[in-house]
Amino acid sequence: MSAQFDAIVIGSGMTGGWAARELTRRGLKTLVLERGREIEHIKDYQGEHKGPWDYTFRGKIPPDEAKNDYFIQSKFGWCSDFNKQFWNNDRLNPYVYDEDKPFNWVHTDVLAGRSMVWGRQVYRWSDLDFEANKRDGHGIDWPIRYADIEPWYDYVENHIGISGEKLGLPYLPDGQFQKPMELNVVEKHVRRTIQDQFPGRDMTVGRVAILTEPHNGRGPCHYCGPCERGCSVSAYFSALTVTLPDAKQTGNLTLRTDAVVEGLDVDPASGRITGVRVIDAKDKSRETYSAKLVFLCASTIGSTQVLMNSATDAHPNGLANGSGVLGKYMMDHTFGTGITGIMHGFDDRTTYGFRPNGIYVPRFRNLDGQDDPGFLRGYGFQGGAVREGIVQNAEQLTGFGPDFKKQLGSYGRWRMSYYGFGEILPYADNRMMLDPVKKDRFGIPQVRFDTHYHDNEKRMIDDMLVEGEAMLKAAGATDIVKWPGGMTMGSGVHEMGTARMGHDPSESVLNGWNQAHEVPNLFVTDGACMTSGSCVNPSITYMALTARAANYAADRLAEGAL
Numbered sequence: 001m002s003a004q005f006d007a008i009v010i011g012s013g014m015t016g017g018w019a020a021r022e023l024t025r026r027g028l029k030t031l032v033l034e035r036g037r038e039i040e041h042i043k044d045y046q047g048e049h050k051g052p053w054d055y056t057f058r059g060k061i062p063p064d065e066a067k068n069d070y071f072i073q074s075k076f077g078w079c080s081d082f083n084k085q086f087w088n089n090d091r092l093n094p095y096v097y098d099e100d101k102p103f104n105w106v107h108t109d110v111l112a113g114r115s116m117v118w119g120r121q122v123y124r125w126s127d128l129d130f131e132a133n134k135r136d137g138h139g140i141d142w143p144i145r146y147a148d149i150e151p152w153y154d155y156v157e158n159h160i161g162i163s164g165e166k167l168g169l170p171y172l173p174d175g176q177f178q179k180p181m182e183l184n185v186v187e188k189h190v191r192r193t194i195q196d197q198f199p200g201r202d203m204t205v206g207r208v209a210i211l212t213e214p215h216n217g218r219g220p221c222h223y224c225g226p227c228e229r230g231c232s233v234s235a236y237f238s239a240l241t242v243t244l245p246d247a248k249q250t251g252n253l254t255l256r257t258d259a260v261v262e263g264l265d266v267d268p269a270s271g272r273i274t275g276v277r278v279i280d281a282k283d284k285s286r287e288t289y290s291a292k293l294v295f296l297c298a299s300t301i302g303s304t305q306v307l308m309n310s311a312t313d314a315h316p317n318g319l320a321n322g323s324g325v326l327g328k329y330m331m332d333h334t335f336g337t338g339i340t341g342i343m344h345g346f347d348d349r350t351t352y353g354f355r356p357n358g359i360y361v362p363r364f365r366n367l368d369g370q371d372d373p374g375f376l377r378g379y380g381f382q383g384g385a386v387r388e389g390i391v392q393n394a395e396q397l398t399g400f401g402p403d404f405k406k407q408l409g410s411y412g413r414w415r416m417s418y419y420g421f422g423e424i425l426p427y428a429d430n431r432m433m434l435d436p437v438k439k440d441r442f443g444i445p446q447v448r449f450d451t452h453y454h455d456n457e458k459r460m461i462d463d464m465l466v467e468g469e470a471m472l473k474a475a476g477a478t479d480i481v482k483w484p485g486g487m488t489m490g491s492g493v494h495e496m497g498t499a500r501m502g503h504d505p506s507e508s509v510l511n512g513w514n515q516a517h518e519v520p521n522l523f524v525t526d527g528a529c530m531t532s533g534s535c536v537n538p539s540i541t542y543m544a545l546t547a548r549a550a551n552y553a554a555d556r557l558a559e560g561a562l
Contacts, residue, residue, distance in 0.1 A: 013113025017239025045230030047082030103449035143512030164207030225354025336485025339468030341477030379422035388412025496527030
C-alpha cells in the first residue's frame with residue numbers, strides 16, 4: 001500500500017463516511033483508517049429477522065459474556081445477542097471506569113461505526129442553538145450560524161433520505177423530507193390534546209433517516225422493527241450502505257480496517273501534520289502514512305484521545321491545544337428520564353408491523369424569553385404509544401379456567417410514554433483525559449472521565465417530570481409512573497464538545513470551518529467540534545458540518561492554500 005495520499009480520514013462512521021465521500025468525489029486520493037474490523041452489508045446482519053426464541057437467553061447477551069466482554073455496552077438494550085458483533089468488546093478495548101464518577105462510553109468497533117446502530121433521529125439545529133451561548137452567556141460563541149450550514153443540511157438530507165413532517169417551527173427548521181411515518185390512533189389523540197390544551201406545543205412523528213419511499217437504489221422501510229441489527233434493503237442510513245460505497249465508486253478510496261491510530265506527527269517548522277502513525281490491530285505492526293489533509297472523524301472521545309496522544313515539545317498538552325481546552329467542556333444529553341401511563345378507550349384498535357420510530361415533542365421552554373422555568377436552554381420529548389403484547393397482558397391477569405385461558409391470548413393495554421432529552425451545558429469541569437498509568441493492549445494510554453450533571457440539568461429534569469405528567473393527564477392517562485433517570489453522562493450516546501469550534505484560538509481548538517487553529521491541514525468534524533449541545537439529536541449536524549468542511553478543504557487545497 002502506498003504511504004502517500006492526498007487526504008487521510010481517521011474513522012469510517014457517521015462523519016468519516018461523509019468526509020471520504022466528499023474528498024474522493026473532489027478527486028482526492030483518500031485513505032480511510034478504521035480501527036474496527038471489516039463488516040459486509042447483509043452478510044453480517046445475522047440477527048436481522050430472528051426472534052427471541054432463536055437465542056438461548058431470548059436475545060440477551062449470555063450472562064458470562066455480558067459480564068466479561070460487554071459490561072458497559074450491555075447496560076443498555078441496544079447491545080444484544082442479535083447485534084453484539086457490532087459493539088465494542090469492553091475487555092479488549094477498555095477505558096478507565098470510575099465508579100465514583102461514572103461515564104458510560106457506548107460505542108462500536110466495526111467499519112461504519114455507530115452509523116450501524118444509531119437511533120436515526122435527525123433534527124436540524126436553528127439559531128436558537130447556534131446563538132445560545134452568546135445569548136445567555138454560558139460558553140463561548142459559535143463561529144457559525146444556521147445560514148452557514150443550511151445548504152449543507154439540504155445537501156446531506158437529499159442524499160441520505162429523511163422521512164418526517166414539516167411543522168414550520170423556526171426553532172426546529174424543516175428539512176428535505178419524504179412522507180412521514182404515521183402516528184397511531186393513541187398518538188393522534190394525544191397530539192390533539194397537546195395542541196388544544198398546551199399553547200405553543202406540538203407533537204409529531206420522529207424525523208428519521210429511514211426511507212418511506214425508494215431512493216437511490218435503496219428500498220423503503222418494511223416495518224420489521226429492529227434497525228440496529230442491520231437492514232438488508234438499506235432503508236436506514238449508514239456509512240456502510242451509502243457514503244462509503246459512494247466513495248468507493250470514485251476509484252479514489254483506499255480503505256484499511258483494523259488500523260488503530262496511535263498519534264499524529266507534526267513538522268515543528270510548518271506546524272503541519274506530516275504523518276499518521278498506525279498500529280495493526282491483528283499483528284501490532286506499525287506503519288506511518290502521510291497526506292496533504294487529515295480529517296479526524298474517530299468520534300468525540302476517539303478523536304480527542306488521538307490529539308492528546310500526539311503531544312510534542314511544541315504541543316505539550318496535546319496537538320492543537322494551545323488554548324488548553326482540549327478534553328474539556330464534554331457534553332451529552334440528559335437521558336433516562338421517563339413518564340408513562342395507561343391510555344383507555346382504544347382497546348378495539350391495535351397496530352401491525354413495528355414502526356422503527358416514535359414521537360417527538362419539540363422544545364417549548366425558553367423560546368421567547370417570556371417564561372422562566374428556572375433553568376437555561378431546554379429539552380424535548382421522544383417516546384410513543386404502544387399496545388402491550390400478550391406476555392405483558394398475561395402478567396396483569398389472574399384467574400383460572402377457559403375464560404382465563406382465552407384472556408391470555410389477548411393483547412394488553414395501551415401505554416403512552418415520554419422520554420426527556422435535555423441540553424447539558426458546556427462546563428470546563430466536565431472533561432476527559434489520558435490516564436497516566438493504564439494503557440491498552442496497543443500501549444496507548446486509556447481515557448478516563450470526570451463528568452457529572454450540574455444544577456441546571458437537575459432542575460431541567462424536574463421540569464420534564466412535571467410537564468410530561470401534565471400532558472399525560474390531559475390526554476386521560478392513568479396509572480402514571482415517572483422516574484428521573486440515572487444522571488450518568490455518556491448514557492445519551494451524544495457525547496460532544498471536547499475540541500470545540502470558536503472565533504478565538506485562545507479559547508477554542510477549531511475555527512468556523514472545523515480547521516485546527518494551530519495545525520492548518522487538520523480538520524475535526526465529529527462531535528468533538530461542538531461548542532454547545534442543543535437538545536436535539538446531533539448526527540445530522542455532524543454530517544452537514546463534515547460535508548461543508550471537506551468541500552472547503554478541497555477548495556483550499558486546489559488553490560494551493562493548504
